[in-house]
Amino acid sequence: MLGCLLVLGFQATAQAAEPAKISRNEATSSFGQDVVFELEAESSSPIREVAFLYAFGVQPGDVPAYTEAEATWQPGTSIKASFTRDTSVEFLPVGVTVRYKWQLIAEDGTITETPEQSVLYQDTRFNWQEKSERGITVRWYDGDAQWGQDLLDSALGGLDRLEQRIGGSVDDPMTISIYSNTRDMRGALPPNSADWIGGQARPDLGLIIGSIEAGDQAELGRLVPHELSHLVLHQATDNNYGGMPVWFDEGLAVANQDSPDAGFKQMVERAAKNGELIPLRALASNFPSDPEKALLSYAQSESVVRYIESTYGIESITKLVAQFKSGVTDDVAVQTVLNRSLDTLDSEWRATLPAAQGSGPAQSLPDDTAPADRFSEQPRSSAPSNPGQPNAQAANQAVPLWIWLAGIGGLVLIVSGTIWIIRSSRQPRY
Numbered sequence: 001m002l003g004c005l006l007v008l009g010f011q012a013t014a015q016a017a018e019p020a021k022i023s024r025n026e027a028t029s030s031f032g033q034d035v036v037f038e039l040e041a042e043s044s045s046p047i048r049e050v051a052f053l054y055a056f057g058v059q060p061g062d063v064p065a066y067t068e069a070e071a072t073w074q075p076g077t078s079i080k081a082s083f084t085r086d087t088s089v090e091f092l093p094v095g096v097t098v099r100y101k102w103q104l105i106a107e108d109g110t111i112t113e114t115p116e117q118s119v120l121y122q123d124t125r126f127n128w129q130e131k132s133e134r135g136i137t138v139r140w141y142d143g144d145a146q147w148g149q150d151l152l153d154s155a156l157g158g159l160d161r162l163e164q165r166i167g168g169s170v171d172d173p174m175t176i177s178i179y180s181n182t183r184d185m186r187g188a189l190p191p192n193s194a195d196w197i198g199g200q201a202r203p204d205l206g207l208i209i210g211s212i213e214a215g216d217q218a219e220l221g222r223l224v225p226h227e228l229s230h231l232v233l234h235q236a237t238d239n240n241y242g243g244m245p246v247w248f249d250e251g252l253a254v255a256n257q258d259s260p261d262a263g264f265k266q267m268v269e270r271a272a273k274n275g276e277l278i279p280l281r282a283l284a285s286n287f288p289s290d291p292e293k294a295l296l297s298y299a300q301s302e303s304v305v306r307y308i309e310s311t312y313g314i315e316s317i318t319k320l321v322a323q324f325k326s327g328v329t330d331d332v333a334v335q336t337v338l339n340r341s342l343d344t345l346d347s348e349w350r351a352t353l354p355a356a357q358g359s360g361p362a363q364s365l366p367d368d369t370a371p372a373d374r375f376s377e378q379p380r381s382s383a384p385s386n387p388g389q390p391n392a393q394a395a396n397q398a399v400p401l402w403i404w405l406a407g408i409g410g411l412v413l414i415v416s417g418t419i420w421i422i423r424s425s426r427q428p429r430y
């Protein structure tokens, strides 16, 4: 990045005597309306080209991939240029940083490029407080300073446990914005989001928004460490949902929670007795959309991850993460790290559970591939392209099946990149 700018700077001096003088270079963000970028510049030679370049997220050390947008301006020696991102039409997630710069080309070939600047897109409806430590920023507007500290402590505790498991630290910043109720949060979700959506996580941008009533320690201990796990694992494997099986990602996320999901252990044991366990292989790319099978998928995933950790040691988790980072399949990763096939691992884990009674129904693969749970994620096969394009949906046990189907039908077309966090207002949700 620095090298790039230096080269461009050198070109500018080599090609012409005087770059344009920038008298104004500002961005103004209005939540729910727009972000306006404005530039004023003077040049001895008339400006003949203006380019506005922007990128999302804070990615220190990365070469940013800028998108070029068409700015509004008139040619001349003194120009005013602007670009408006209408966020009521093109959604932006709360807390996203927009990095941007302008490039001007004059008639005499002089190139002027402004240094990269950034603007934060914030939900200005509320008076946010924030606390940061070790790259994690928590933001809240309801509740006192102690609640903010509780949020941060929960995130830091979750980070500690994850860093032990992945065998290293992560550097990219993460921002967790906590609304105090779903009504407030809805204004920060994309238009037409389903009623049951309780939050949004963007691992690619290091962002989580969620709704937790101030003081609800149980929900805090469930949501924050779980979602943080997805962000950290995304950073640690450094890929866009490429090579990590869902059972591993979700299993670690559930295992990382401070507040365990009550009933998961019993659910797995009951499924074992009834011969209804889902083959591990079937949990690699998606969880089933049927609510009960989806819940069982989370419970099984946690159980398998805990089994691997207790049987083969925490270092086996670290090695699996390294394998997934290298982009191999779960077959290869498990064979390499645990020295047995995925199916053997599945059988060994099943042997720790109660035996099936009677013949039981035959095991069957999930009959569809849509995700289905409060934390469920959609396709891990394509890179997220735009913060405005969410890609996944989820639901919970309290949600009627027709809502699931309607939601899945409606959202299945949307592009990859978002994890929806589902919440029910009344009871623990799965």
Ligand SMILES: [Zn+2]
Binding pocket: 226, 230, 250, 253, 375, 376
């Ligand atoms: Zn999850």
